[in-house]
Amino acid sequence: MVVCIKQVPKAQEIQVDPVTHTLKRVGVPSEINPPDRHALEVALQLKDRHGGEIIALTMGPTVFTQSLERAMAMGVDRAVLLSDRALGGSDTVPTGLALSEAIHKIGKFDIILCGEETTDSSTGHVGPGIAGHLDLPQITYCVDVQIVEGKVRGKRAVEDGFEVWECPMPCLVTVNFGCNKPREPSLSGKIRVKRGGLVTQWSAADVGLAPERLGLKGSPTVVNRVDTVVLPARGGKIFKGEPSQTVIELVKALRNDKIAGV
């Protein structure tokens, strides 16, 4: 199994500068993209039941090793970091392509797992993109993944209910945020990570990719500009003090303004 993960700024830490209305990024702690943690847990549960090896794969700067190490402390066997200056600025096309080539180089696999989307870009396009590049069957938005009689069964959460899809291996599965409880890193896992030697680092050339297919050059899309949506502070009536008092003031204000339900 190969699990594709990304390191993203912690969602709770995302703060917008009240003056410049831009994202505060400097010094913001990062984490494994939350849906990817659920994908890791799916892989670990499949391994608990059926055995096999799990490889975590990420693409990004060397600081992403942190996330690979955390994945391995959770129980992932080894990891691959695809890191190259030429990859910077890639949109979902070169990202999917580069991950596909890395998976190709990893060799034989049964299932590729990804989170449904990342919390920093929220496209959900890279998983299906990898399946497209590698010409594999795909089952997206899964809340449950089982192997039944040699086939993969994924329960997809769709707008009007759940669909169960079945496909042969090898295949690609994307996993929904919140579908399981990702395990914590174990002590033995941490020790294994500390001994080192589990992360393989590849460059774009290592996976056979020419620089013009990558990064900004290889991306069909560009972000032309970003407008900040300035949400006017609503300047609300905020009551402070003893609850018995503030509640009366609030209810009075709500009823004065004919707020629905009050």
Added chain:
Amino acid sequence: MPPPESKGVWVFLEQRRGRLRDVSIQIIGEGRRIADEMKVALSGVMPGWRTEGLAREAVEYGVDKVYLVEDQRLENYLSRPYAKVMVTLIRKHKPEVVLYGASKNGRDLGGRVHAIIETGLAADCVKFEVTKERNLDMIRPAYGGRSLAHIICANHRPQMASARANVFKRATKTPGRQGSIVREQVDFEDRDFDTRMVEFVESKGQQGAKLEDAKVVVAGGYGLRNQANFKMVDELAKLVGGSVAASRKAVDAGWFPKEYQVGQTGKTVRPEVYWAIGISGAVQHLAGMQESGRIIAINSDQNAAIFEMADYGIVGDLFHVVPELVKALKGTGR
């Protein structure tokens, strides 16, 4: 420079259980507007089985030409054969714009197709504009909804995008509107159908749908400290006639099911009244509720971001405030 022969605006027409999906009717409306501005035809692609009636309906909604691919095995959405239909027809007819509804299936499909064709795909767009250079300015929320990113795909065609559900207005039907329906053949192989749908279970309680349609939403957050305390939220919700929701942290902690999560990775709600109980107001949460009519916040931290967004609020310990509030609402003149 983009290939000069590319012409026309396309929409992916998603049929589901014998009906054209709402989001498809919405992108017909927006696709029509873009096609008119570019002075080209609007076409639709509809894979399915016995869906000619739906193709005629799409024409009445404003599509000039529907490419219909009928095969019994296309009755339900499946990634591989549907992607093959799109890729085959895009290569054959070379549209300059292709829009998908950002349903789960629309994103699943677009993600696969854009990788095979190697062209740009912007996710979850909320607005489109045509530039002087005849590019489509594809505008989508970024940074948890605090910014709008303008995405341009200048040198590749088609320019593809998915459109967020319930943002664009539904197209209106013109009974008797004329258009053409073109049957297309796609050479499928057995392996295109290696995936099958084994089961479909329709959501019964429709509580998810209820949350998005609710006039009043009462949401609980991490400040509730544990699952049992959510009964306070329940009680308040009953009193004000609201649907219950939760923040990501509360869902993350396992106190409440994911279907009730409001925020960037959950649902977007626009109720008349939104109660935020013990929710600090992380950007990703605000992204899912900032368009609410009136926001009422209860939080012990007076510096919590939620108070900036609030029309009303109480700074205080929710374990004291909420019971008092319940008492007050029960007590008088209702």
